[in-house]
Amino acid sequence: MRPNLSTIYLTLLAALLCQLLPWSGIALTMRPDFVLLVLLYWLLRAPHLCNIGTAWFAGLVIDLATGGLFGQAALAYALTAFFALIYQRRLTLFNIWQQAAYVFALLVFNQGTLLILKMFAGGESPGWGYFYPCITGIMLWLAVIFTRLGIQGHTDQD
């Protein structure tokens, strides 16, 4: 499957719908950041189609959906996308586990940035539960990667 723009936007929309599902209780604290995962996937696989701007707009939509401060998630996503992009070319040469480790670092970085921004805006400090979505997120990432949708894509794998 050669990535094109409509695939990217459709997957992002699907991720947004997953995010908007009425989660509650423990599932809500464990909910992975679907939109960020899809973004990272496309950032690493097709950086000419999905760039920092895409990440920023996705973050803005998330801000609208969550009712958070405008531009909060957008800034965190843009920063995370930046760090994903500067190592993107090297990352395609890594194996699955190294890639996953880097993606995990990016998820933690995104969550940490959001936390700092929220603290500035006057939120309270949540416990370690705040970082659970990173763990579920990386599990989801590995599940997707192991179903032969690797970053190298069709050209190197087959």
Add this chain to the structure above:
Amino acid sequence: MPRPLEPQHSPAFFVRGPSPFARLIFFAAVSLTLMATDSRLHYLVEVRQGFSALMHPLQVLANAPSDLMHDANEYLTTHSTLLKQNSRLTEQALLQSAELQRFRSLEQENEHLRNLLGAARNSPQNARLGEILHIGRDPFTHRVVINLGSRHEVIAGQAVIDADGVIGQVTRVYPFTSEVTLITDRELSVPIQVERNSLRAIAFGHGRDTMLDLPYLPANVDIRQGDRLVTSGIDGVYPMGLAVAVVVKVERNPNSPFAHIVCKPLAGIENHKQVLLLDMPKPEPVVNQKKTAASAATSASQKTPAPKTPTAPQ
């Protein structure tokens, strides 16, 4: 013949547009501006409302699977469950109607006494039934979204209650939905009164868990475990006498001048789907003799505690 300058313009090996760093700086600047505008100047309220109306179909779509499941569940409820529920509700209605009758007569008596005193009449607040659409998206803010919005003339600041007590306050209004901040949120505080001795205080949300704090009370304050806290009504948002919380722990540390009091909210946000939105109290109470059914419903659901001596304004 090639132009002389061409060899010096080596084309980029990868066509990537502006460098990631340049993009980052641009978008970071935009989002910082947005954040500042949103948090300090509050210019973006209309923008947010407009976009949320656009997002509404998406929300409905996302809620569809669980709604469907809920409907299917309701459809498959067995006959005996319904019968059981019906008998329980009838019994409850009977009990409450007895209480309501007593309440009516007391209200009339109270009104009469107030007339004698020449005090301002407490106008009844109308209430409307809303439904919780979903819990807030962010697990670390205590908010719920309900199905009434500015189209239904909801305004920010309205109190939201359920059958057991105060849930919170409407903080943000969208065209079709509105956001209710729960009393357990760190940013919300409720003026309360201890039912036993009419001591006034302010309850603050903890934020981290579903508890309330009563800070800044002296260590020798007369509050015991099990005391019920009700709204004091001096803020002009919550009418007087709504149940808020019950004290679960009082810690008196000799090293601290303040007592550490933890309370548990009485309203069950997880248990119910329906909530009541109380209208904002009017600045000038209008003399209104006929009581609408809605106001009767409110009073019934408020479970007004056994009337203590009303503090008549002197």
